Amino acid sequence: MTGRFRWASLSVPGLALALILSLATPSLAAGPLLADGTPVAISAARIERFQRGSEATGFGKLTFLGGLDLTATNREIGGLSGLIVLDGGSEMLAVTDNALWVAARIRQSPEGAPLGLSDVRFAPMLDAKGVELRKTSSSDTEAVTLGRNRGKLELFVATERNNRILRFAWPLTNGASRMISGVETPKALRELRGNKGIEALAAAPDDGPLGGALVAIGERGQSQAHNLPGFIIGGPRAGSFEIERSGNYDATDAAFLPGGDLLLLERRFNLRDWVGMRLRRFAAADVKPGSVLKGTVLMEAGPSHQIDNMEGLGVHQDAQGRTILTLLSDDNRSLLQRTLLLRFRLND
Secondary structure (H helix, E strand, C coil): CECCCCEECCCCCCCCCCCCCCCCCCCCCCCCCCCCCEECCEEEEEECCCECCCCCCEECCEEEEEEEEEEECCHHHCCEEEEEEEHHHCEEEEEECCCEEEEEEEEECCCCCEEEEEEEEEEECECCCCCEHHHCCCCCEEEEEEEEECCEEEEEEEECCCCEEEEEECCCCCCCCEEEEEECCCHHHHCCCHHHCEEEEEECCCCCCCCCCEEEEECCCCCCCCCEEEEEECCCCCEEEEECCCCCCEEEEEEECCCCCEEEEEEEEECCCEEEEEEEEECHHHCCCCCEECCEEEEEECCCECCCCEEEEEEEECCCCCEEEEEEECCCCCCCCCEEEEEEEECC
């Protein structure tokens, strides 16, 4: 499938805007995120070893920096499913799978290890009419990314089940900020399986081969035997592609590296293998219509590691220019699961 896609406005029928997106690491000079959000107390237990019973810090092509096991006083902000990391790793914005924004400051060591969270606050997402998204068919929000529309930064949120991509203003300093519009997407994306629909969303660098397009990836194909469906929305390479599915892994989030390569976070959960997590890397030049991507495994983890239902992936560079990955788990608001925030350095 080829061709260009347009924005679909919900407030002005027929309005079409050019799709010009790019990966960004903006500062928050305009003010703190969700300054008027509801505060939440969170306790954080440090995770200093990624593999239980081992002092190892190297895992595949990654170095484990540290992690946090988070417990909130308000269970409503569990289910963290999408993540953006800002300000050199000291600020985060997440979305929950019941349409809430969650913002927090991350206390970190000089190496980037997370030491704790502070100033945690949340607010419900609002549609263009001011109705809370959790009361609409777009309540299952699974991914968030930052991109540019006509040179202006905006937030993009993917919703599963009805498989939509929504636009919000940036910076999100006010929790009362309403959705701007939806994004016009290809029919094949909108027709993905209800609870196996859009799970990963990332904005490509505008100076790379994708020209700032959005990339959306489905959690699973038509069956466990099918590859993962991928879509390039806008830019010079608009169309669809596939990612080879293997090891019973499903897609949960994606992010672009500063050099333009695509990272995919994957999750496995079944009674035979229990829980698993994998990170794959795809060369920027290979992400194009009609391609079937296999990629390179950066790291794979299982029950012996400190993981849970890993669903959020954020990428930033520290003051030394090193690439840091932040991973976040979705506890499904269950007492049997954990909310984990993990940090790794990519060893390029």
